[in-house]
Amino acid sequence: MNVLIIEDDLRIAEINRRFVEKVPGYQVIGIAADGLQAKEQLEVLQPDLVLLDIFFPDMNGLELLRYIKEHHRTTDVIMITASKEVETVQDALRSGVFDFIVKPLVFERFQKTLVRFQDYRQKVDRLKKERGPIGQEEIDGLIHSAGEKKESYLPKGIDTLTLEKITAVISQEHVGLTAEAVGRQIGVSRSTARRYLEFLVSKEEVIADLSYGDVGRPERVYRGR
Known part of the structure; x- marks a missing residue:
């Protein structure tokens, strides 16, 4: 999985890069610090996945999210941001973000999302190769791969x-x-x-x-x- 990081704080971008590359099957192919760089690298690199912040000096990450969904339909997006407003989360979900993770980034939480994303993409690729209509069971499998899984293994009193x-x-x-x-x-x-x-x-x-x-x-x- 090829990943593009869009983050104006280069220190945080480097942390995110190291976290990504700790997960098997992923590599970071670019880091963009502003909207212009982001659009250029999206066009050239065609990443599978974008890690996207919201706050930039020259743009709003939600606007870029909608741009990606319109112009780069094969690229998925995970928001990683300090923003915690309900309206922001709702807007991101409505715009098709795969996941929304609040800073500071916790590796274990991030790793679970990357594993889910990899599972989702593998199922999509397999179904495309079969080139036939899919049934409810396959649709449910895709939705469950893309959706947030509850941590059922946690004992009572631990959320x-x-x-x-x-x-x-x-x-x-x-x-x-x-x-x-x-x-x-x-x-x-x-x-x-x-x-x-x-x-x-x-x-x-x-x-x-x-x-x-x-x-x-x-x-x-x-x-x-």
Whole structure:
């Protein structure tokens, strides 16, 4: 899968590039920082997938999304943006975006989307080769591949959104944070943060240790692997 990144912050574009290329079957073939570069590279490179921000000095990403859907119908788009307005999400979905991911980008969440996209494209390619009408079962398979899958494996009391927020905080921490400190950063209680952190420890995605201060009992601290 050939990917074009359209992002005016080159530091974030580089992070996105590294994340893309950690997923088997994907390669980044270009990075565009503004609307002019984006349209030029879309025309020349004909990517399978575009990772698109919304905020640019010279354009709105939603306008470019509609341009892509009109002029590059074989290219799909995943929005990766700091925008969280309901109207923006609704507009993006109506315009045909494959997924909408809020910054900061969490690799595990992003990876699931790329795996879904690859599955969707493979099914489309197979059905095209068969060159016949497709039935409800095949249509359902495409819709389910393109649609958001619920994380049914998560235990009771653990929801995807909070887990992603805590994972994002702790993945940037190499010294160690207490559950209270993590809770303050994302706006949840100490006990809630600890429940999620212990879940991540059980999945071997976070390391837990004890910090011994000058007085009082030792505190349990967490850091990313």
